[in-house]
Amino acid sequence: MEPVKEVLARMMKLNPTRETSSSQEPLTRRVTIDEARKYVNTGDILPITCEFCGKKLRASGLLIHMLGTYKWIRTNDSYEDCDCEGARKQREKELEEALKKAQEEKERAYREKIERMIKESKLGERFMSRTFENFIIDDKNKEAYEIAKKYADEFQKYKKQGLGLIFIGKYGTGKTHLAAAICHEIIKQNYQPIFGTMINLLEKIKVTYDDEYSKENEERVINRYINCDLLIIDDLGKERPTDWALEKLYYIINTRYEKCLPVIITTNYNTEKLINRLTVKDNIESAEAIVSRIYEMCKGIYMDWEDYRKL
Numbered sequence: 001m002e003p004v005k006e007v008l009a010r011m012m013k014l015n016p017t018r019e020t021s022s023s024q025e026p027l028t029r030r031v032t033i034d035e036a037r038k039y040v041n042t043g044d045i046l047p048i049t050c051e052f053c054g055k056k057l058r059a060s061g062l063l064i065h066m067l068g069t070y071k072w073i074r075t076n077d078s079y080e081d082c083d084c085e086g087a088r089k090q091r092e093k094e095l096e097e098a099l100k101k102a103q104e105e106k107e108r109a110y111r112e113k114i115e116r117m118i119k120e121s122k123l124g125e126r127f128m129s130r131t132f133e134n135f136i137i138d139d140k141n142k143e144a145y146e147i148a149k150k151y152a153d154e155f156q157k158y159k160k161q162g163l164g165l166i167f168i169g170k171y172g173t174g175k176t177h178l179a180a181a182i183c184h185e186i187i188k189q190n191y192q193p194i195f196g197t198m199i200n201l202l203e204k205i206k207v208t209y210d211d212e213y214s215k216e217n218e219e220r221v222i223n224r225y226i227n228c229d230l231l232i233i234d235d236l237g238k239e240r241p242t243d244w245a246l247e248k249l250y251y252i253i254n255t256r257y258e259k260c261l262p263v264i265i266t267t268n269y270n271t272e273k274l275i276n277r278l279t280v281k282d283n284i285e286s287a288e289a290i291v292s293r294i295y296e297m298c299k300g301i302y303m304d305w306e307d308y309r310k311l
Contacts, residue, residue, distance in 0.1 A: 027066060032080050033059040039070035048079055052086025117187045123180060123195045130180040141174055144301050148178040152185035159191070159229060162260030166294060168267055169303030175266040179232050182264060191229040199239050201225060202248055222248070226255040232264040237277035246278065246286050253293050265294055 036042050045059040061074035081087065118128070132152070137145050144167070151158055151165055158164075165182075167175035183193045194201070208216045225231055231252070241249065256263055267274055271291060278287035 028062055028064050030060060031063045031072075033061075036061065036063055036072040039063060039065075040072045042072055050082040050084060050087055052090070053082065053084040055082050055084065057082055114187060117192055118184075121183055121187065121193050121195050122200070123183055130177045131184050132181045135174065135177055135181060141303065144174070144178060144303050147299070147301055148182055152182045155182075155186045155189060155191060155230070159262055162257075162262055162297060164230075164262035164264050164298040165301055166265040166267065166298040167301050167303060168270060170268060173303040175303055176234050179234060179264050179266050183230070183232055186230060193230040193232055194225060194228045195232040195234065197234050197238065198236055198241065198245065198249060201233065202245050205248060222252065225252045226259065226261070228261075230262055230264060231256060232266075234266050236265050236267045237269045237274045241278060241280060243280050243283070246280050246283065246290070249278075250286055250290050250293075253290055253297075257293050257297055263294065263297055265298060271295065 033042050033045055040063075042059075047056040047058050049055070050057055057079045059074065060078050060080045061072050064071045064073065081091065132145070132149055135145060148165065165179075167178060169175055180195065183195050186193055204216075205218050205221050208218050208221060253263065269277055275284065275287045275291050278290060280286070
């Protein structure tokens with residue numbers, strides 16, 4: 001029997017190895033008209049003169065080799081580049097202008113996106129300007145500020161944990177300002193928050209009941225509340241809820257809890273008083289369930305000092 005080695009050697013002679021793809025002609029390359037004429041009929045295209053040195057510049061284009069045929073394609077009436085200093089500087093200038101224009105377009109698109117996200121966040125006109133930069137820091141509120149700023153800066157981490165914040169304190173201590181500042185900051189990070197009081201948020205649901213021609217419906221509005229990156233409920237407990245409002249509030253909070261999505265709450269009331277404010281008739285169980293969920297989801301920040309706006 002013929003040895004295997006000899007059989008393989010004989011087969012190699014009969015079927016020599018084809019050239020590797022690296023040694024084959026590229027499928028697409030930029031060439032001048034002179035090179036293209038070797039493969040296709042280019043027609044007559046007169047050269048142009050370099051405006052800086054007077055050199056004749058030949059037409060150029062992409063030579064495409066596909067399925068055994070060649071095509072020569074010119075884009076924007078292209079010509080070969082001149083290698084003189086004047087032409088080189090002109091190309092650098094044009095590239096710089098193109099990059100500048102692209103950057104301006106990118107910044108414009110970013111601003112429009114931020115404006116759209118702020119609008120979708122439902123952050124009212126009063127809170128549009130409330131940022132970390134214009135928050136008045138003093139010895140009393142410094143810790144609250146630092147916690148809020150860290151939360152905003154590291155929101156990606158806290159969102160994965162489903163961890164939120166609850167600001168508890170008197171009127172005018174900066175609770176809403178810090179919540180609004182967090183809202184601004186995470187929008188810059190491409191996250192979509194929704195901001196509002198319990199009444200404002202639930203009113204958006206009620207409106208869908210009255211307008212049969214509205215593109216919105218209850219399910220769509222609630223889905224936004226339970227799926228947004230961060231839900232901020234401002235001044236919780238200020239208004240006493242109805243049975244309907246309590247039911248919707250519990251559903252929204254509990255669903256976000258189950259989805260491990262964070263909430264931020266601001267309130268003037270401690271745990272006991274907040275339960276009392278949310279209790280409808282004798283239904284303390286629902287109020288307790290809501291407050292319990294909130295405290296499971298949120299780190300408490302106590303801001304129990306005088307109204308800093310009066311200082």
